[in-house]
Structure formats: structure tokens, C-alpha cells
Amino acid sequence: MREVLVLARWDGRALLRDRWFGVLAGAFALLTLTAAAAALGAADIAGVSSFDRVAATLVHLAALLVPLIGLTVGAVWLAQDRESGVLELLLAQPVDAPTVFTGKALGVARTVIAGLLAGYGVAGTMLALRVGVDRLPAFLWVVGLSALLALATLAVGFAISAGAPTRSRALGWALLVWLSLVVLSDLGILATALILRLPVTVVLALGVLNPVSAFRLASILAISGSSDLAGAVGLYAAERLGAGALTALLMLVLLLWTVAAFLLGRLRFVRGSVL
Amino acid sequence: MIALTEVTVRLGGRRVLDRVTLTVAPGERVALIGPNGAGKTTLLRAAVGLVPFEGRVTIDGRDLRQAPAAARALVGYVPQVPGLPAHASAADVVALFQELRGVPPDPLTVLQEVGLEGAAARPIGTLSGGMVRRLALALARLGDPPCLLLDEPTSHLDREGEELVRRWLADARTEGRTVVLATHHLDGLETLVDRVALLEEGRVVAQTDVGALRHRRAFDLLVTPPLPTDLPAGVLPLPSANGALRLRVPRDVLGETVRLLGDRVVSVREVPVEMLLREADR
Numbered sequence: 001m002r003e004v005l006v007l008a009r010w011d012g013r014a015l016l017r018d019r020w021f022g023v024l025a026g027a028f029a030l031l032t033l034t035a036a037a038a039a040l041g042a043a044d045i046a047g048v049s050s051f052d053r054v055a056a057t058l059v060h061l062a063a064l065l066v067p068l069i070g071l072t073v074g075a076v077w078l079a080q081d082r083e084s085g086v087l088e089l090l091l092a093q094p095v096d097a098p099t100v101f102t103g104k105a106l107g108v109a110r111t112v113i114a115g116l117l118a119g120y121g122v123a124g125t126m127l128a129l130r131v132g133v134d135r136l137p138a139f140l141w142v143v144g145l146s147a148l149l150a151l152a153t154l155a156v157g158f159a160i161s162a163g164a165p166t167r168s169r170a171l172g173w174a175l176l177v178w179l180s181l182v183v184l185s186d187l188g189i190l191a192t193a194l195i196l197r198l199p200v201t202v203v204l205a206l207g208v209l210n211p212v213s214a215f216r217l218a219s220i221l222a223i224s225g226s227s228d229l230a231g232a233v234g235l236y237a238a239e240r241l242g243a244g245a246l247t248a249l250l251m252l253v254l255l256l257w258t259v260a261a262f263l264l265g266r267l268r269f270v271r272g273s274v275l
Numbered sequence: 276m277i278a279l280t281e282v283t284v285r286l287g288g289r290r291v292l293d294r295v296t297l298t299v300a301p302g303e304r305v306a307l308i309g310p311n312g313a314g315k316t317t318l319l320r321a322a323v324g325l326v327p328f329e330g331r332v333t334i335d336g337r338d339l340r341q342a343p344a345a346a347r348a349l350v351g352y353v354p355q356v357p358g359l360p361a362h363a364s365a366a367d368v369v370a371l372f373q374e375l376r377g378v379p380p381d382p383l384t385v386l387q388e389v390g391l392e393g394a395a396a397r398p399i400g401t402l403s404g405g406m407v408r409r410l411a412l413a414l415a416r417l418g419d420p421p422c423l424l425l426d427e428p429t430s431h432l433d434r435e436g437e438e439l440v441r442r443w444l445a446d447a448r449t450e451g452r453t454v455v456l457a458t459h460h461l462d463g464l465e466t467l468v469d470r471v472a473l474l475e476e477g478r479v480v481a482q483t484d485v486g487a488l489r490h491r492r493a494f495d496l497l498v499t500p501p502l503p504t505d506l507p508a509g510v511l512p513l514p515s516a517n518g519a520l521r522l523r524v525p526r527d528v529l530g531e532t533v534r535l536l537g538d539r540v541v542s543v544r545e546v547p548v549e550m551l552l553r554e555a556d557r
Contacts, residue, residue, distance in 0.1 A: 089354060
């Protein structure tokens with residue numbers, strides 16, 4: 001356990017020096033701030049609920065950027081250490097492979113979450129100053145769900161990294177997975193449902209099994225407090241399960257992705273070679 | 276003691292090590308030699324559990340598969356190309372490895388041992404190849420491990436760095452440290468090891484103790500006929516072609532033989548250690 005914490009502290013600090021992470025985290029902070037400012041400005045003119053507008057904007061932004069950060073940072077992390085020979089030296093120390101994997105994953109997760117909180121913090125502060133703190137719990141829900149999404153995609157990234165021989169190959173796979181989860185998944189489900197005439201329960205299951213969709217749906221439920229804005233799948237699911245149970249299910253989906261991908265990555269790492 | 280028993284390593288569908296059995300006694304220093312791709316680096320990696328292997332590896336009786344961390348605690352390893360995090364400082368890296376080995380962090384003392392105290396705060400990415408190599412050597416000795424595995428320990432080192440390695444190898448004997456080093460050429464290291472093993476195509480094809488090897492050191496001479504009848508004892512004629520003659524001359528009678536043959540000597544070539552090992556093993 002001591003070695004896990006030593007490595008977590010080291011890798012957490014190392015990620016702060018990583019240029020790629022710096023660019024992504026900076027972009028996230030800047031975009032959340034810009035999006036919040038723009039949405040608040042629009043609200044002032046239109047006179048509609050400014051919180052909902054800002055929160056919805058942030059959810060859509062997070063659904064794009066958080067998986068990108070999680071997948072790419074996670075995917076390159078072990079692969080770049082393997083490529084540069086750092087892993088070879090590290091695994092020759094009195095630590096076993098699961099310890100190295102766990103320590104590195106924890107360290108990176110800690111820094112990524114801290115980066116997310118910093119990014120949301122700017123927008124949250126602006127929101128609190130402009131519209132008050134009445135809706136703060138809903139905002140915190142979105143932040144918490146984003147953290148879960150970050151953990152799930154980081155775990156998938158680490159699972160990719162565990163077996164990738166080079167940084168570039170790991171990055172390629174991460175971008176492919178990101179594209180699949182963020183863009184292609186909904187289109188794929190739609191097309192499959194139409195062609196195969198899938199029952200609605202299967203379409204629902206396919207929809208919520210995607211961690212990005214689960215995050216988006218859970219966040220919308222948290223912001224609006226109802227399923228009216230949750231889309232056809234969300235509306236149907238909320239009616240069948242109830243909003244509370246659906247939120248719990250969606251969070252469970254995110255947790256399962258995290259645990260399953262982490263265990264898969266650890267297995268790949270332990271069974272693989274450092275070369 | 277390091278013991279590899281029937282160790283096989285397959286990488287990318289290729290058998291890189293083929294049922295290698297090698298035992299290195301406590302305090303013994305063994306040099307692994309062989310051509311590129313012979314399996315020297317893979318053997319060292321298998322000995323520290325860095326590649327999946329079949330067979331058994333034990334370090335001082337601790338099974339590498341069953342207790343990898345405990346076994347690795349007894350080994351200091353220097354890879355052929357030491358990979359260290361480019362953005363971290365030398366002192367930070369030493370402190371990290373000290374923490375992983377359960378040693379109280381004291382990076383400056385460690386860096387002083389290898390003459391890098393002036394580079395303690397510098398990012399590794401700004402250090403020269405030789406400095407990184409020295410740092411890796413320093414890391415290998417953290418926690419005073421009883422076994423050292425060194426892959427090409429003198430490559431990229433300047434004269435001072437090479438001297439450092441030689442001193443450590445010499446000290447290893449008095450300290451009772453077990454050493455396995457891999458190298459393309461012995462380059463004078465034969466005086467600092469006890470045994471030499473030759474690897475070819477993933478197998479240990481020959482091994483002998485350095486004393487026997489030193490005794491067999493010889494030169495091949497290409498000479499023009501006729502041969503004098505009073506050649507020194509130990510000189511052997513070898514099969515030859517193109518009308519020239521070849522002689523195998525033990526090192527201790529080389530001067531005498533060359534003087535005797537005079538200008539009939541066309542060329543003198545030291546017999547490669549690999550060839551001597553193979554011949555000694557027959």
C-alpha cells in the first residue's frame with residue numbers, strides 16, 4: 001500500500017507537468033468559463049432560467065471534453081513510460097505490476113479530478129455570483145457526475161495503455177474510442193434499432209450502457225429535476241424506473257465502467273511485457 | 276544466488292530464450308557475451324521478471340513468480356538504455372526510487388557517489404547519455420542489493436565512468452555481491468568477472484571460468500611457407516587455404532613465434548573469446 005501511495009503521489013505530480021494534459025485541462029477551464037459567460041449573457045437578455053442554460057451548456061461541453069481528457073491521458077500514460085523505458089526500470093524495483101498499475105492510475109485520477117474541479121470551479125463561482133447558490137446542489141451533481149465520467153474514461157484509457165506498445169498507437173485507439181462513445185454510439189444505436197427493429201427496452205439498455213450517454217442523461221435529470229428534457233430514451237426510462245432509480249442506475253453504469261475497465265487494464269498490464 | 280532453470284521467453288511469436296539454465300553462486304561475477312539478438316538482454320530481463328517467461332527464476336531462494344517484490348528487493352538492475360522521466364530532476368528520481376526501496380530519502384549522497392551532485396536539480400532530459408547511465412548505476416545500488424544485473428554497464432560512459440564501473444565490479448568481490456553483466460565484448464572486463472557464458476540464439480552454448488579462458492588466450496597467425504621446424508611448444512597448424520598457412524599461437528609464446536617467423540608473418544589476429552569458449556566447451 002505504501003508503494004501505491006508513493007507512485008500515486010509521483011504520477012499525480014508528473015501529470016501536472018504533462019503538456020498534453022495542461023492543454024486539455026486549460027481548454028476545459030477556458031471553455032467552461034466562456035460557455036458560462038455566454039449562457040449567462042444570453043439568459044440576461046432572454047430572461048429564462050440562467051442556471052439551466054449554463055448547466056446544460058456545461059453538460060454538453062463535459063460530455064465532449066471529459067471523455068477526451070480521460071481516454072487520451074489514460075491511454076498515453078503507461079504507453080509513454082513503456083516506450084521510454086521508464087517502466088522497465090520501475091518494474092525492476094521491489095514492487096509488483098498490480099502495485100505499479102494501481103499507483104499510477106490513482107495518481108493520474110487524482111490530478112485529472114483536481115483539474116476538472118478547477119475548471120468547474122471557475123464557472124461555478126461565476127454562476128454563484130450571478131444567480132445565487134439556490135441551485136448549487138444541482139451544479140454539484142453535475143460536477144460529481146463529470147468526475148465519475150472522468151474516472152470511467154480514464155480507466156478505459158488505462159486499459160488501452162496497459163497493452164499498447166507506443167504512445168502514438170495508444171493515442172490512436174483512445175481517439176477511436178472517444179469518437180465511438182461520443183459521436184458514433186448514438187448513430188449506431190439508432191441505425192441498429194431501425195434496421196433490426198429492436199424492442200425499446202434493448203434500445204434503452206444500449207443507450208444507457210454508453211458512459212457518455214449515462215452521464216448526459218443523469219446530468220440532465222439532476223439539472224432539470226424532471227425527465228422532460230431527457231430525450232425520448234430518458235423519458236421512457238424515467239417513466240419505467242422513476243427518476244431516482246434511473247439516476248442510480250446511470251451512476252452504477254459509470255461505476256461499473258470504471259471498475260471493469262480498471263480490472264481489465266490491470267490484468268493486461270500484469271500479463272503483458274514491459275517491452 | 277541467482278538461479279534460472281529451464282527459462283524460455285517468447286516475444287512476438289519468437290523464442291528469444293530457449294530453456295536456459297544458469298546458476299550464479301553468491302558472490303560470483305558472471306559475464307554474458309554473445310552477438311546481437313543472442314538473448315543477453317532478455318535473460319537479464321527475465322531474471323528480474325520484466326518479461327513473461329516459462330521455467331523458474333529464484334533470487335536467493337525467493338521465487339520471482341511467487342514473490343516478485345521480495346525477489347526484486349535483492350536485485351539492482353541497470354538496463355541497456357535506462358529510461359528515466361525526462362521532466363523530473365535527478366534528485367527527485369533518486370528520492371522516488373529510495374522510497375520504493377524503503378530507504379530513507381537522501382538523494383545528494385547517492386548522486387555524489389557517481390559524481391552527479393552538481394546535476395541534482397537538473398531535469399533528466401537535459402543530462403547527457405553518460406550522466407543518465409551513471410544515474411542508473413546509482414539507482415541500481417540503492418538499498419545495497421546483494422545481486423546486480425548490469426546490461427552493457429560501460430556503454431556511453433566516459434573514461435571516469437568506466438573506471439567507476441570497474442571499481443564497483445572489483446568491490447563486488449570483496450562485498451560478496453553477485454553480479455551478472457551482459458556485454459558484446461569483454462573489453463578488459465574479464466579481469467573483473469569470474470565466469471564467462473556465451474549466448475547464441477537464446478541458448479547458453481558455452482561457459483567457462485575466466486582462469487581457464489585466460490590460459491587459452493591465443494592468436495591466429497597467417498604466414499607464408501615454409502614453416503621452421505623449431506616452432507615453440509603449443510603452436511598448432513590450422514587448416515588453411517590459398518597457399519598461406521595458419522597457426523594457432525598461445526599468448527605466452529606469441530612474441531617468440533613472431534620473432535622466429537620474421538617477415539613471413541602476414542597477419543596477427545587475436546582469437547575471439549567466443550571461439551575460445553566454444554572450443555573450451557567441446
